[in-house]
Amino acid sequence: MTDSTHYDTLDVSPAATPVQIKQAYRRLVKLFHPDGNRETANHEQIVRINAAYEVLGDPQQRQSYDQMLLKDRQRHEQSVSNYSSRQAESSATYTSARYQQADASARYQRQQQADTESRYYAHRQQQANTENRHYAHRQTAIDADEQLEQWLQKVYVPVNRLICRILNPLADQLDQLSADPFDDELMEQFQAYLKECRNYLKQAQLAFRSLPNPANVAGAAVHLYYCLNQVADGIEELELFTLNYDEGYLHTGQELFRIATGLRCEAQYAVKDIA
Structure with missing residues (x-):
């Protein structure tokens, strides 16, 4: 469904509070998780739920996502009056690509952060030794x-x-x-x-x-x-x-x-x- 959003996936309003979003996420995970309810277990749905919460559960990502939804909605309204139905369909495809790009960018940033922290841990002992030498002199x-x-x-x-x-x-x-x-x-x-x-x-x-x-x-x-x-x-x-x-x-x-x-x-x- 090209019109489906992360809010739709979690079954919450775009105005939902962080607490309401977290509650909805946990409720859906329990519903579709194979260890929680085998009758309703659905791996693909779990993947969509996790992807939605990864964006909506982070205040900064959610703000960027909301801004993107607003821009997409404005673009769609303009396309209805200025372009054909074929161009409107292309806009929806572009929107889907934007979602995937945003998710990929978030994963890349997390990996970059992990690499930076790993290098920091290796460097920290050298820094501690330097601080110890300065302290010894003082x-x-x-x-x-x-x-x-x-x-x-x-x-x-x-x-x-x-x-x-x-x-x-x-x-x-x-x-x-x-x-x-x-x-x-x-x-x-x-x-x-x-x-x-x-x-x-x-x-x-x-x-x-x-x-x-x-x-x-x-x-x-x-x-x-x-x-x-x-x-x-x-x-x-x-x-x-x-x-x-x-x-x-x-x-x-x-x-x-x-x-x-x-x-x-x-x-x-x-x-x-x-x-």
């Missing part, structure tokens, strides 16, 4: 033991505690959710846990950046840094699972949390070796 008058104690109390201890608050409850949370992932109340409880994780992660990142690490705990600091990165990626994967019930996101999130747990232990061993 703090030559401070005793090394005092520096170590200050970093442990203000950085390592609070960051380690916050990471545990994120990682430790995951198994129990998933065990509760496994009773019925499509139960709204259970899903809301899991989403509340992820919201808390986001808050703990922000606090941990602020604490980690509050002081440069002494040279003799550089190994522990590196493990903590990459642990926080894995936690951040894991939370994002688990949040994606709550939107479309795709178990691939769930398994990836669990694996990232497992890696983060190992990195936290490595940091702990490094600190014990120094102490």
Whole structure:
């Protein structure tokens, strides 16, 4: 249907609020997902629903999409009065191509962002080493033991505690959710846990950046840094699972949390070796 829009796919009004759009998306995914309702399962419909929510669920993409719909509607009205029905059909085909181009552009931008973040993680350790050298020159008058104690109390201890608050409850949370992932109340409880994780992660990142690490705990600091990165990626994967019930996101999130747990232990061993 050339006149169908993402709003039609999600069965919402163009004036719908973000909350209404998200509710409609979850309702339709549960309706057509093979694990939720085998009688109404429809893979093609799931693909269309995901594509629609990818645009309407993002405020910036939705604004651009609405502007495009407005321009297309104005172009169509003008074509009715100035051109033949054949030219009007060509305009509809062009509109469909624009939708596909917009979706492809969004995917390309996400990939570019992922590549940039990957390069940033590789570069961050070099930057941390440079910052440590500058800090060492500025703090030559401070005793090394005092520096170590200050970093442990203000950085390592609070960051380690916050990471545990994120990682430790995951198994129990998933065990509760496994009773019925499509139960709204259970899903809301899991989403509340992820919201808390986001808050703990922000606090941990602020604490980690509050002081440069002494040279003799550089190994522990590196493990903590990459642990926080894995936690951040894991939370994002688990949040994606709550939107479309795709178990691939769930398994990836669990694996990232497992890696983060190992990195936290490595940091702990490094600190014990120094102490």
